[in-house]
Amino acid sequence: MEISQLVLCFFLLLLAFSLDAPHHCTDAAATTPPPFSFNFNFSNTYTYRLDDLRFEGTAAVHGATVDLTCDVAQCTTGRMSYGRPVPLWDRTTNEVASFATEFAFKIITPNDKARGDGMAFFLSSYPSHVPPKPSGQNFGLIAGDGENAGSFDRFIAVEFDTYDDTFERPKQIGDHIGIDVSSVADSINTTSLNFSRNGAMKASITFDNVTRMLVATVQFTEPPGSRSAAPVQVSAKLGDPRALLPPEVTVGFSTANGGTFQLDQILSWSFSSTLASPHPVIKGNHKKKGMAGKLAIVGALIFVLLVWSILSWWKWGSSRRDIDKRTGGVRQFKYNELAAATNRFSSENRLIGAGPFGEVYKGFLREMGRHVAIKKISKESRSEGSNRDFYDEVKIISSAKNKNLVELVGWCMKRRWNIFDFICWCREKANTIFLVYEFVDNSNLRVHLHEKEAVLPWTTRYKIVKDICAALVYLHHERCPFVLHRNIKPNNILLDREFNAKLADFGLSRSADKVGKARYLDPECRKTGKFKRSSDVYSFGIVLLEIACKKDENSYAKVWRWYIEKSVMQAADDRLRGEFDERQMERVIVLGLWCSQPNIDMRPTMQQAMDFLESDGPLPELAEPETSSRNEMPSDEYFAPGTGGFEDGSF
Structure with a gap:
């Protein structure tokens, strides 16, 4: 119920008691007792x-x-x-x-x-x-x-x-x-x-x-x-x-x-x-006192509720202004608009994906005349009371403008109001949230690498590598404060019809209960719970090895052995049948090993990674990791964020 409707009800209730009160008083003071x-x-x-x-x-x-x-x-x-x-x-x-x-x-x-x-x-x-x-x-x-x-x-x-x-x-x-x-x-x-x-x-x-x-x-x-x-x-x-x-x-x-x-x-x-009655005056006085007491109690309750309603109205308006400020003014859609755009979130012909954050639906916004991807982030996938963190994330995501980042069109929060929530307006409640993104219509990198029959050619793969690197350079070095992605993996690398790569879901992991698959998650981050730019660098390195190398259970350890033996080209994906630029292939594989070194101090920055890809300089001398560090990659289990803090400068 809208707050204005509640206030109106309180006024009508007060009016009803006001009109009814004289009737009781008249009865009590009647000259002919019943x-x-x-x-x-x-x-x-x-x-x-x-x-x-x-x-x-x-x-x-x-x-x-x-x-x-x-x-x-x-x-x-x-x-x-x-x-x-x-x-x-x-x-x-x-x-x-x-x-x-x-x-x-x-x-x-x-x-x-x-x-x-x-x-x-x-x-x-x-x-x-x-x-x-x-x-x-x-x-x-x-x-x-x-x-x-x-x-x-x-x-x-x-x-x-x-x-x-x-x-x-x-x-x-x-x-x-x-x-x-x-x-x-x-x-x-x-x-x-x-x-x-x-x-x-x-x-x-x-x-x-x-x-x-x-x-x-x-x-x-x-x-x-x-x-x-x-x-x-x-x-x-x-x-x-x-x-x-x-x-x-x-x-x-x-x-x-x-x-x-x-x-x-x-x-x-x-x-x-x-x-x-033999004592009408006494009885009348008794009625008057009882009615006066009841009216006093009801009047006090109505006054308290009315004051509380005014405070709630002010709080609601203040909250709306605060949300607009915290989200940077990005468009806030109404739930009915998104429901209409997705045929009420039909799972038959509108559901296009699902992940740890929730489900993704394809929708069409008639007012804007464009297709969008609507990500439904359920309450269960977010930390309790994480609305404020989410507002900050929306502001950061909406202000991040780069051709290799998926554009955030708007957002929506579906609230379930009841009388208890109205009374307890000071309590922030986690609600179902929707993020509205541009629709990128050529699926994601994981599908093209592992599910399509057609082999993704090397020229396209190398272009995707450069696009991902450019997106991370922008997030890490061209923004102030910088932004951490925290969930880099092939599923979050979307491709358009020209195979331009766009990073999705950057920044969302801060308020989530789960962040990233262990396969792509920095081992140091798993130990300490602290995300740093080097954590994104590690995930980027694992993705590079997945793009360039053979699919093998022990590929990570084998690539390191081939690198030590100076025969790193043996790691190249044999599905390419040798149809690739050897210099590019070598630099991508070596960069993947460099970025995914267990020692975080030995990893490059994303700016260094981009310079390495675009130059013809010498290959770095990488220190061989311990045997335990280059064993088989972890499984695809999701890990919850630790209790550690975040590197200075992150949002």
Whole structure:
């Protein structure tokens, strides 16, 4: 996502909160408070706060349920109630509320023959507490031993009785639901209901302020198939609630077990009253404070993100200017331009080569009207965090103008932006990079030396030698600071239709994880990890011997033996059938040995090498290397760069 789009999103978010804030404030300050209600789903902690509930005895939230008791004998009494007063009638207007409550619950009886007493939904004076010595037969609503029973709160309750109290209350046998008014022993009305299935149930209780009827309905909702069972209902006319309870009441659930026990659980609970909250001002202030706190937090976050976005925008612009400066202003292509030029980097008809740095594709830039070679340098082939080194290399490569160097047309960096990269803009991330070169249309020297059936004639080979030498003289001696190639080999010597040689890939090895094949890499460099101009000279010498000499596993050692025996012409490539200039052949072979001497102090500079090729001066007297130094050449394994530094003057 573009940074400008993110900034726009932040402004729109801020505007949305600004427009929405007055709406909340208006609700909080409304002159007519809404009817009182609440709704709790205990399987979702976002639907309730523990501050809204009061727990007594063994009652507590356990996972997705409120357990009023538990299925062990020690769990005797539990009560859960709404923690604030609930309106029942208005002291000023004498208006009585109609109310309704719904709750899902379970009564789990581990022993059907010795079950607990059950539970009750109740309304009582606010505040209300568990009385002393509560008994199971009274569901914890009044004292169990009968002492001072009349001194405790009056209540209205709907009981869910699971205790077989045949001998204690002969009128009722077995499980039942009933309606109680300040007494459990004498229920106003009861209806039988078998609780032994241990399944979840749904209960609804309503009171109509006109008819004064209290109606309780219960229905099993599980196990599956029980939904179709007919609900069980009990109802009773209560009379005037103002004579039974005060204006503000406590609503909740109460249970107690005697000598036996069971698990009583509440799964969800909702309650609504037609009267408004008895404390609208306090509630409104609470809402205002909560909303103000939320808006303050959101506003602070938006402010921080907005400031960070502005800094990111400035950093992005600064980074772009810095890149332009570091790369010398060479053209930076868009990824879509290169994808279009290569048929989206098709491997079928556009891939023309691959190497340690990545793949090379042939493309056509319609805007420029020319073919180009696009080298895809993957993240895996470069050192971690090497973008800055790469920018320096692009500047050096683009400023190197010589007919024997492949021209750099431009470059591209494909970035994968995500929100984490945007937030962490201070962290430089290695990306996939593309270098766009001129297209040299006659393959490379390795192909013409070793893969083509037609033998490359000596005149062409000698011209290639002079071209390579001229390119290295330019890099080593005609630039300030000088440039090291670091990866001279036949694959990087490209040829055009007239067999003019052009060096490619110069300078790229500095930020790569791999540099050069061991066959062409200076042994001294492999030991120390330090690249010098003499390292390029060594690679140049090995390439000269490959151009001029026979292809043999031990050719390097043999050429040295023939040189010592003063019969160096025996090393000449026999595929040429003697069709070559002997003076040129001799000087190229001797120069190859001179440049590839193990002792770096004995090697010539590239300027000396060019002078030697173009003159008729005497051949140098080369010191015979030790036997171990002129053994078989190394394999074509790639070597990683060492930790040593670079010669002064290199980029």
